[in-house]
Amino acid sequence: MVLPGNCSTSAALCMQFLTQLAAVAIDQAYPAVPNDYHLPNKKLFVSYRSVPPPAPSPSSAAVPIRFNSYSSVGSNIRGLNSQTLHPGSMEPPLTPGNYRLYSMRFCPYAQRVLIYLAKKNIPVEVVNVNPDRSPNWYLAKSPIGRVPALEINGKVVWESNVIVEYLDELFPTTTVLPRDAFEKAHQKILVERLSPIMNALFEFYSSMSNQQAQRQNDMNVHSALRNAENLLRDSFYGGRQPGYADYLIWPFLERLQLLTMTQNSQFRYFPGLHYPKIGAYIARMQNQPEIKFSSRPLTHHKAYLDSFSMGMPNYDFGIYGKS
């Protein structure tokens, strides 16, 4: 059985799939309250439209191309905080030979790809789309409007794990996955073995407002952390340096820290003193340039999650300076 490694329609956090399987009632019965995060007159972050695409490089017609002309991690990525496109939005023109990532700013699966793109220093333009109600032209690229999706010269690849492996094949000199077949398989297996971290995040999202369910979820988080603590045998799951498993799991660990801001959870610190290796691991990960670049403040995650819980997901939270 396969669950998608992506964010998808109808709930923006793969919730539609959890809902289908588990009858999680995430988007029901929340009172509609005013959403005041959206203040379009205070632009602070760079928005998509404010950065015109660069003139195409003469060599960019060939694919793949590896650029090394950027000095700081993430400077190869434009439009990270571009305004979200909704039904009715025009499709921004894509220069042939350029990579484009369709994303949603708070999607953990899209963050996996962003970390990879930053690490590998691949020039890319990010276009943020509403994964719940996407523009019609986007549905032609990604069935049911899922993000993330990577486009190049009319070819579209989706599923976060498929995209990052595709990037490693296109740009083998900066491969994140090990070249050795067994080590490569081992990294993929590690992601699977760390999947309780991912499951715990989805359970947390679905049980946030229910005290009893959140107690149970706290126990699941403890179990996932114990498991993660046992599996960490070096500085990173990839060894001395962060690897595929680290990058694929990180977005979920980043968001699990929201537990400390949730009344119904007993986590006041994350991961807490019981998990010294994971505590040190999180600090090490947060020091990696590609993680720093891709991460968002916990207050932003919290604001997005609150808006999502109220049935009015604010995909543009933070773009305009309110945080």
Next chain:
Amino acid sequence: MVLPGNCSTSAALCMQFLTQLAAVAIDQAYPAVPNDYHLPNKKLFVSYRSVPPPAPSPSSAAVPIRFNSYSSVGSNIRGLNSQTLHPGSMEPPLTPGNYRLYSMRFCPYAQRVLIYLAKKNIPVEVVNVNPDRSPNWYLAKSPIGRVPALEINGKVVWESNVIVEYLDELFPTTTVLPRDAFEKAHQKILVERLSPIMNALFEFYSSMSNQQAQRQNDMNVHSALRNAENLLRDSFYGGRQPGYADYLIWPFLERLQLLTMTQNSQFRYFPGLHYPKIGAYIARMQNQPEIKFSSRPLTHHKAYLDSFSMGMPNYDFGIYGKS
């Protein structure tokens, strides 16, 4: 989020994960009834112990090795119907340099790997283990006793999709996945797009005894078949020949034919006249030697499923001649 591509403990068909997510009560409240399928005195199929391991080839110390000395598809695979090992069973000695697949005879994920091994003609010994209550020595190889798992020289790889990609990397001359990065990604995406077939099987297994749930499931199967019909653009999902997506989806299509033997389902024919492309596709697949080799009669699947539903899974059904 990741769901495992494997069979795992506590329910033998990934049910434990569905249960966890969806509170599917698959193994509850079934009356314990006598299981008369197990007739140990009538051996018909080759059992594990009846085939001594061959003397190690001088060249088999090196890994990987590609053998081409087998004439018919599947003759490279020994022990397909070996007796299931339970807690207390001894670990069969594994000759260095030999491949071993830990399997369960009715596991669709293990079948994926068997198809691949047959297609690629890789000599392998199959050891069947009880995935619900596995021998202790097996737990050291595969966390929580999941099957399938592939062992070679003390290295163990699990997760069916990870195993088959690993096999393609070890034996590139017989690669099933396309060599082109985009085509390869496209095959993986196709598996994801065909996942409603897989979901429909799990829902069928969990709703079999409930008339109303089975009606709903019939609708899900129709939806999955419509989707599969639309996605089939050539003889196979892999093109003119069966490919990665075909091999990974087939075990689920094979088992969905059980709907025709289920009172609560309205499928009297599978897939039925509404899906002419899928109907012809199933016939084409059934003619592939690697599919013929790996498939089991529908009556065997039915007997296993019935035993599983009664909480007494008979992993050895058919070994001893009763069918």
